Amino acid sequence: MSDRAEFSLQPTRQLRRRNLLNRFVEVVMLGAALAAVAVLVLVVWAVISRGYSALSWDFFTKGPSTNFLGTTGGIANAIVGTIVIITIATIISLPIGILVAIYTSEFAHGRVRRLLSFVLDILNGLPSIVLGIFIFGLVVISHQQSAYAGGLALAILMLPLIARSTQEVLALVPETLREASFALGVSRWRTVVGLIIPASFGGIITGGTLAIARAAGETAPLLFTCALTTTQVSWDPGQALQSIPLTIFQDLENPDPALHAQAWAAALVLLTFVLVISILSKAALARSRRKLTR
């Protein structure tokens, strides 16, 4: 009878203690995870609750009011400006970023490949204000502030994002597909153009749109390059155009509470734009990933 205790299925004291500790750590980690979610919810909630009231038809269609005592007008000039600046930045950075990624992933070997990836990481880590001052020194001093200058600064910001995300998508294309194509006597370039890029197209576009979302919210690169703006709604990239992040910055610096409300509303517009793009592109990426694996 006495040796039956040796086969007891009840936890020992030591095991009970470990189980307790296990439970405790799990709860702490869950708490950390919830905190991350809570931050997002709080930010979204704060922006919606404060910005919602200032949204109106005029807000989207009119420039800021020049009447000192009248209504505050809208941010149409900033919306148009952001569209123009981001379009310029995308036209510059998207092809270069994709080509850099294709070169590093499909053509370069060993050291060149590692070096290029390293350079892209450094470029990605550059403070955005440094990019702003760089373009200021390079372009603005000799010419003037313009949407071109702002777009160029943002393009430098987007380039490593696009290149890195494209590299990741290209890495998802199984090596066996490249082998299959090479084994038919097809050259590397034809394989890349006809097979690898079509197979990863969705993912490449996803990386591009996420970079756009990121650049749309950047303020620092625009401060010295595209900030001396008028209140007119303009599509002319040769002059400095207002942008949504800059509007938020300037409105909040103003003591007028109506402009504060407008800043929150502009933040809401920006937030909505970024959230929608992020969710859509994640869905597109998931779809292209399924296409590759199934």
Next chain:
Amino acid sequence: MNQDTIDAVAPIEVVQRESTPITHRETVFDIRGLSVYYGDTVAVSDVNLEIYRNMVTALIGPSGCGKSTFIRCLNRMNDLIPSARIDGEILYHGQNMYGSGVDPASVRRWIGMVFQKPNPFPKSIYDNVAWGPRTLGMRKGLDERVERALTQAALWDEVKGRLKRSALALSGGQQQRLCIARALAVEPEVVLLDEPASALDPIATSSIEDLIHELKREYTIVIVTHNMQQAARVADMTAFFSLDVHEDGSRNGILVEYDVTQKIFTQPADSRTEGYVTGRFG
């Protein structure tokens, strides 16, 4: 007349061992003193082998003995691995395949390959088969070419109604036959099969084996397999590779014996071959 004994299996057993001049068999690959290195390690050393036209040559042996490394030299797929390097030479119809001025892509255009895991492109069935001919400029009569390749790969009847559907929806065995069709579509001379049935169930495997029997009429086939029964069933010639273990513990693949399949499985000349085929080792 010795030349009359072309008949596939039995009467040609003399040829290898007695090193009688092989007059009735046309040599496609003549491999001389081939060694393959990955960086500093030797994967296979000093392989001498002739591979004959319209025959199935099987490469068998235990894991890690360099069968796959060897077969990947025959269409220069090892060039894709930066650290790989070879010694010795491979003559393809008398031309040095690794000679200067030889383009690996044009080597692979004549010497197709099918891999261990089916690897169809994420495209339609039709586009999978048409991909090679299209990119190599064989656009004339593409539909007929695709049909012919799929028919040769014994897949046409199963897929003719759904050529525009995704190839990824096919079963594993169908995918592998599609990969064979894709390789045949550019009309190669040689088809290299690297364990083509190892990821397939027995029924799909047997259909691939039937296919190999059919294909050797038109193509020269080299197949790596770790399945000895499969080698015995499909191959005319069999090469047994094994591992040579050195005193310092390093090991590399070697070719132990190469002969008519029946000979390898019934009267091997080397005791290591006998040990392997009778299941005492490997």
